[in-house]
Amino acid sequence: MSQWVEACAVDDVEEEDLIRFDHDGRTFAIYRSPDDEFYATDGLCTHEHVHLADGLVMDHIIECPKHNGRFDYRTGEAKGAPVCVNLRTYPVKVEAGRVLIDLS
Amino acid sequence: MGGMVIVGAGECGVRAAFTLREEGYEGTVTLVGEEPHLPYERPPLSKNAPPAVKLIAEETRYRDLSIDLLRGTRGQRIDRENRRLVLADGRTLDYDRLLIATGARARRFAGMEKARTLRSVGDADAILSAIGAGTKLVIIGGGFIGLELAATARGLGAEVTVLEAADRLMARAVPAEIAAMFEDRHRQEGVRLRLGAKVEALEEHAVVLADGSRIEADIVVAGIGAEPITGLAADAGLAVDNGIVVDGCLRTADSSIFAAGDCCSFPYRGAPVRLESWRCAQDQGAHAARAMLGCGDSFVRVPWFWSDQYDLGLQVAGLALADRPFLRREVGDGAFVLFQLDGQGRVLSASGVGTGNAVARDISIAEKLIERGIVVAPEVLCDPGTRLKQLLKG
Numbered sequence: 001m002s003q004w005v006e007a008c009a010v011d012d013v014e015e016e017d018l019i020r021f022d023h024d025g026r027t028f029a030i031y032r033s034p035d036d037e038f039y040a041t042d043g044l045c046t047h048e049h050v051h052l053a054d055g056l057v058m059d060h061i062i063e064c065p066k067h068n069g070r071f072d073y074r075t076g077e078a079k080g081a082p083v084c085v086n087l088r089t090y091p092v093k094v095e096a097g098r099v100l101i102d103l104s
Numbered sequence: 105m106g107g108m109v110i111v112g113a114g115e116c117g118v119r120a121a122f123t124l125r126e127e128g129y130e131g132t133v134t135l136v137g138e139e140p141h142l143p144y145e146r147p148p149l150s151k152n153a154p155p156a157v158k159l160i161a162e163e164t165r166y167r168d169l170s171i172d173l174l175r176g177t178r179g180q181r182i183d184r185e186n187r188r189l190v191l192a193d194g195r196t197l198d199y200d201r202l203l204i205a206t207g208a209r210a211r212r213f214a215g216m217e218k219a220r221t222l223r224s225v226g227d228a229d230a231i232l233s234a235i236g237a238g239t240k241l242v243i244i245g246g247g248f249i250g251l252e253l254a255a256t257a258r259g260l261g262a263e264v265t266v267l268e269a270a271d272r273l274m275a276r277a278v279p280a281e282i283a284a285m286f287e288d289r290h291r292q293e294g295v296r297l298r299l300g301a302k303v304e305a306l307e308e309h310a311v312v313l314a315d316g317s318r319i320e321a322d323i324v325v326a327g328i329g330a331e332p333i334t335g336l337a338a339d340a341g342l343a344v345d346n347g348i349v350v351d352g353c354l355r356t357a358d359s360s361i362f363a364a365g366d367c368c369s370f371p372y373r374g375a376p377v378r379l380e381s382w383r384c385a386q387d388q389g390a391h392a393a394r395a396m397l398g399c400g401d402s403f404v405r406v407p408w409f410w411s412d413q414y415d416l417g418l419q420v421a422g423l424a425l426a427d428r429p430f431l432r433r434e435v436g437d438g439a440f441v442l443f444q445l446d447g448q449g450r451v452l453s454a455s456g457v458g459t460g461n462a463v464a465r466d467i468s469i470a471e472k473l474i475e476r477g478i479v480v481a482p483e484v485l486c487d488p489g490t491r492l493k494q495l496l497k498g
Contacts, residue, residue, distance in 0.1 A: 016493075065465065082145070
């Protein structure tokens with residue numbers, strides 16, 4: 001069963017950037033890639049559970065603001081020390097200028 | 105037939121072992137650690153109470169990667185002729201390539217036998233379990249470790265005095281303007297700071313300063329830097345000069361032996377440097393692993409440090425030079441970054457402070473500007489309206 005939730009408007013996220021989205025006691029990160037695609041992951045780094053929203057997006061990589069751990073936000077794959085555990089990702093769709101993520 | 109042997113199971117050694125596997129190496133990988141614990145992260149030890157051991161990786165990861173983790177022993181002697189490492193427990197390990205990643209030990213001085221130091225989880229347990237409300241804690245040294253411990257101890261209600269011999273805090277790594285901000289904050293939090301304080305003697309329950317003053321102490325901790333652990337290399341006839349001397353590939357004069365992390369002295373921008381840096385240990389571990397597999401690239405990653413004290417986050421990229429001016433960039437909410445440019449206008453260093461992770465993006469971008477040798481006009485850097493990321497796009 002899909003559970004689509006509206007996260008933000010398309011224009012809320014700049015290109016090659018991310019924003020934080022909180023919903024129902026959980027926190028997520030919504031990304032807009034340089035090629036204008038949207039992605040969503042859990043919001044907290046798997047290393048020390050710092051929110052990724054203060055981090056830097058370069059291309060398809062999010063760098064944690066705390067200790068520079070890196071993930072590919074399209075797949076959640078951990079890409080560099082100190083992170084060893086992948087990020088969970090969520091399906092995303094864009095409808096009528098709104099970004100929706102599937103929390104199921 | 106030997107494989108890869110890594111002596112030292114801290115951040116550097118562990119990352120080297122993982123990288124060997126990530127790079128597809130299929131021979132034996134043996135990681136030798138002196139402590140009985142699984143390899144753990146050291147940075148949290150001064151920042152959290154009670155100390156919670158944060159493992160670098162779960163035990164299953166070593167098994168899954170076929171990394172032989174030998175705990176509770178250390179390298180005793182290198183038999184270079186036979187490419188064999190002799191362990192303290194008498195076992196021997198033949199190697200094709202050996203990485204020395206033995207790290208550093210807390211520096212001590214004569215007469216400070218009564219002071220504790222903070223380097224291992226055992227140290228942290230011993231110190232923090234002795235601290236509670238009203239405990240008189242005296243910390244010798246106003247560097248990262250001492251100040252992080254001061255903040256942690258204030259959180260536990262201890263009466264904290266920090267003694268620093270220099271005329272300001274964190275003089276080795278942080279611009280004066282940022283050090284002053286931390287000084288103010290520690291004083292606000294009730295830490296007694298004594299700058300220009302020369303320790304004369306440690307008594308049973310007091311620290312005596314050169315000016316004759318006596319500071320009562322239930323517990324004394326010295327955080328006065330660290331010295332590289334180089335005996336294994338020195339005894340094997342390898343050059344040691346403020347660390348095990350390595351080339352740009354992190355290789356010693358013996359082409360089978362590499363050194364990385366806190367224990368090595370490596371060339372950074374033309375000068376030998378030894379860093380005590382968690383991130384550098386990780387980066388060099390990974391780089392050394394690739395070098396052990398034949399990669400000839402030089403290590404060029406920009407140094408990066410951080411410290412957390414109270415809710416203040418400090419981040420530094422690059423190595424600041426004493427003789428270059430600082431350019432201040434406001435980040436908002438009191439957070440700022442101090443940049444330095446070299447004589448050609450290239451970004452040389454960036455040091456930032458703010459609440460939480462306020463400066464993280466700017467420092468991360470600065471690190472890349474430094475790495476790429478990008479020239480930036482001072483007024484562009486200082487303009488809060490400048491999107492730093494655009495500078496990376498050329």
